[in-house]
Amino acid sequence: MNGRFAGGLLAMLLASGAAQAAAVDLRSPDGRVTARFEMVPGRGVSYALRYAGETVIAPSPAGLLFTTGPDAAPAPAAGLRLLGSEHREGRDRYRPAHGKVAAVDHGYDEAVLHLAAADGRRIDLVARAYDAGFAFRFLLPAGGPGGFVGGEETRFAFPADYACTGLNLGRFENSHEGEFDDVAASHIHAHSLYDAPLVCRTGTATFALAESDIEGFPGAYFSGRADGGLGVETRLTPAPGAAEPAIATGAAAVRTPWRVVMLADRPERLIESTLIDDLATPARFAADAEWIKPGKASWDWWSGPMVPKPGFDTATYRRFIDLAAALHLPYTLIDEGWAKGAGGGGRVRPDSDITQTAPGIDMPGLVAYARARGVGLWLWANWKAMDRQMAEALPLYARWGIKGIKVDFMDRQDQGIVDFYHKLLGAAAAQHLMVDLHGAFAPRGLERTYPNFMTQEGVMGAEYNKWTRRITAHHNVSLAYTRGLLGPMDYTPGGFRNVTPAAFEPRVVGPEVMTTRAQQLALYVVYLSPFACLSDAPSAYLDSAGKPFPGVDFLMKVPTSWDETRGIAGAFGHYVAVARRSGKAWYVGAITDETARRISIPTDFLGGGRWTVRQWSDGATPEALGVTTTTITAGTPIPAALAGSGGTALIFEPAS
Template sequence: MKRLVLLMMLVMASTWLQGCSRDEQGAGAPRLVSPDGRIAIDLSRAGDGQLAFRVTHDRAEIVARSPIGLTLSSDEGKAASPLLDLTILSFAKREGRERYAVVGTAREVDRPYAALMVHARERSGEQRLLDVELRAYDGGAAFRLVVPPQARMGLVRIGEETTAFRFPANYACLGVHQSELANSHEGEYMPVAANALKRRGYYDLPLVCRTGRGGETLAISESNVENYAGAYLVALPERHPGVAVKLTPHLENPKLAVDTPMVEGGVASPWRVIMIADRPEALVASTLIDDLAAPSRVLDPRWITPGKAAWGWWSGLMARDVDTPGHNQATYRYYIDFAGRFGLPYYMIDWGWAWRDPSRQEKNPLADITRTTDGVNLPALVRYARERKVRLWLWVNWKALDGRMEEALALYQRLGIAGIKVDYLDRQDQEMVAFYHRLLSTAAKHHLMVNIHASFVPRGLDRTYPNYMTQEGVMGVEYNRWSKRDTAGNHVRLAYTRAIIGPMDYAPGAFRNVTPAAFVARKHAPEVMTTRAHQLAMFVVFPSPLTMLADAPGAYVDAQGGLAPGADFVRLVPTAWDETQGIAGEFGNMIAVARRQGSRWFVGVLNDEQARNVILPLSFLGAGKWRLASWRDGATPKAVVTGSGQVHAGRGGLRVRLEANGGAALMLTPQR
């Protein structure tokens, strides 16, 4: 039955266009134009009474006329039915401006937009009301559906959205396919034509596509999910280029995605977002997901501090000079000592610190996250770390936290814990979305920062809750422990896709670098299939205000106790930025990203499996002379060639040789 309902929705999205008259396709329709005049989005009514939108970029259609809608019911005993026989009652335009700051991403954002609110009603039957709010920004367009307060609707029950994104041509896309609705949102973004998307399963956000007109690129995602279910994308029928929205259903009722009381202002869907850029690498500078998110609910965020963290889980808690490395006081002190010497503000204590009942029959029973395992004294560790100017983060299982959140988080605040890493969520249904909001608001109350793993991909919650420092929802460095899937090409494609929508806890800085041919997956002292310079570049390319160092402390020092090649860059690279620009790229194959903190620019260049020479433009620099420091590929994967020199802003470009699976990291400082 579930597949039948989905098929009916997709058929509606495919066949609906045939019923549009010329007038209904846009003449006199409500229309918005972005402040720079380049992007337009309009709304109209189709022949069957569905609403429809269209997006143009430089007057060329980038999203063809596509349906907007949902199936709705206000009665627990009645199935949700589509809103089809709609008429537009009225609409009103306005201009707006988003001014805000996001921890780690941009010191100040000042983004103007044009807005349009459209009010519609069914002409027959229950005469239900539906509003559509649209926005046009420089760099994209968005819309959302709002079920407004109305008679006989104290409860809002949504089965499906009938919204689709129909492409006017067969775009070349990058997408990550998931076979199940409940998953950790990890996987490879792979090249796929828009008419060849897989019929079965679901595509996670974002879907990023080249249109074929020069470098023009769009990305489809969503923002500001609350009291609603997260969405996937599914292929349109008959191999029509494009996708439809698929809401994640309730666990107990697959026919229902949203079940919530009516609230003042109505029940709103997340924003359906179309990010647009002239070049694919320019999407890394987009703030559109955060622009559309709810404003910050943390009144005073001064306690929230970005930074890097020592981390032992990936390398297997390797600790030199510790007799029995593991979940014990000596090992944790070893990592705290390293963090203090290396200038890291944090140490992440991962799985294993909390007490588990040995009498339980499960292999890994839920821990008591208010008690420590034998041999660990948490208050003593906090004091030991504080003396070294280091603060601690704690890993917790979300199920262990769910029933005693207030108790546990109040305890961590009293102890002086900096933040928590919450794991194994693996869902994006309405109930889990509500857990995110409850977790982040409760953590903020107790001045705790948060990192969520096995999470859904970003939807702007880092603006709403600035203590939400980073999140997974990405196939990260951990996959090198058991597979060969985490390749250099995967990293480049992540930069064009997952990294453009929000913080990404990949965990760079793996220093056991080998060629793919020599690579062996292992859980102790794991290796990676990229050069060390490639690993350095990820600190710049992948956004994450909290950045975990993948490797063990011993990987960052040489045999004489000095810094290993490249470790000096790991120490000095920031995790919080004032400005971002994508300066060069080949879609899915190579990318160069420049980020500024204060007066200094850092550049990260990631390359796939094909060696190449690239020329990096210097137009992003201000006028004058700049001092250049560089970390580039050497003769072996572990080798790093360092250099220094002087460059002049606006004078040509900088030639960089990238080895296969390689990269480069640069730092540019203005000369006074």
């Protein structure tokens, strides 16, 4: 059929009776992703999804729940019928400001189902099949019946007891930080709240459930089916203190996020996917604006006060600016402590003021000091203070010459916080400020809509080394196959006090990491973050004479935004190898869990020709590195011995 609906049904305006039996088919350009929508009498819309001939999602309901108010129980639209439908073949063509690739050109097959309910409410269901997956969303035009969307009855029914991996947060208000644990589909319960993505393996394919393009609507979690069957249901996030969400209808149009199923034949291939961004609203301002510049930063918070006479003062911040200048990093991030009454831990003191500096800090002087050394500054702020003072603070930062802001502790994904994201990103763009969001939900494609949105947390990252033993090598590998699929991830690697898991001790000042130096280097390739921190102290990267320690040369060179991305090897949850291209050079990062292993790194991605390869490998101790330089012909596999909790990092450049 090659992208056409069977029998041309979608070209017809269907009568109500015939519509109830109509089937609407979708097929991706390569024919591997196929979906069918059907009207089930008395029930509404049902869909099913197949990949390479295998049923991935069994017939499942797709619909919204409506309510007349906060005290009324949500219910499906009564008497839903199909009025008609449309079909088209489309393409996403755009050039991202930053991210996995330099350019996108992806085709899709699209259907729009025009639905009507007994009360006159109109609902459009828009669905697309891409080579990389499948997605659908609901559109409610303005002017229809009032009331509220009080939930969804969208389900993803599994035809078998899939092996899944997910982050069960268990409550609506949270920082979206934790371990992605393996779970059988039959053990996902109705009271569970799994964050995006939920990744499952069918035996022949891997898929990830997620969402994209969120605006004027709350974020969703995945819960086990209320009827106890295999699969999950969509659970919308209510406002704090509310039992259920309430999205007003009637006066304004309502557009739900896309419900997304990312698909690949091998798990590591999902790392290549740009589907979340493809589905997002296109950039609302020039994506190639000259003030939007990806890059790395020195950072004062993670390592603790490991500088002479430390403090929240100009002298301390200058030391981190000097580090950035020495390593040719474009930025320094000044974290919590620079502003008057700055609040951490989600708290904001009554006297806090993010337009005034704390005693001992000369911010205009720091900006000038940094500028003279080719370094730009980013500033941290608590989101509550930012929400209160946004109109004053952002123009002030622009006048100071600040390059970006890190906004922290939202710890929610209800509609109010989604609205705050849009408000902040738009206001920051007006002042030519880039943005890093912490205490944030996982990516929904907003970095395409707002190209100044460089990275976000929503991950249990390296900061947890300061107070827990939870940042294991297994956790790091798991992130590549889960949270890392969706978009930029401010994990903050670069810890250079590398010890074995047995020797590791959590500590706030001078934190250690229980992975090797080579794994810390590889994380800059395995994980995507267009704004990326070197998390450790100046003394961790430079000796007393200012000479870089082993591995710093790789950190100085590795880019943060890419022209091409490939998932080239791996075993789900055990090890992974990722290749990314910048210009003519390719970078590869490979990491393993606690098991030492010998792997073969394929080089077919190089295309052809001869290449000079520099490789940073695990040494005899966690801090040790072996560095070699060789010349190979494209297609020649490269053997790599990864220590337990280790990795390797490579740079390929055309041989002269």
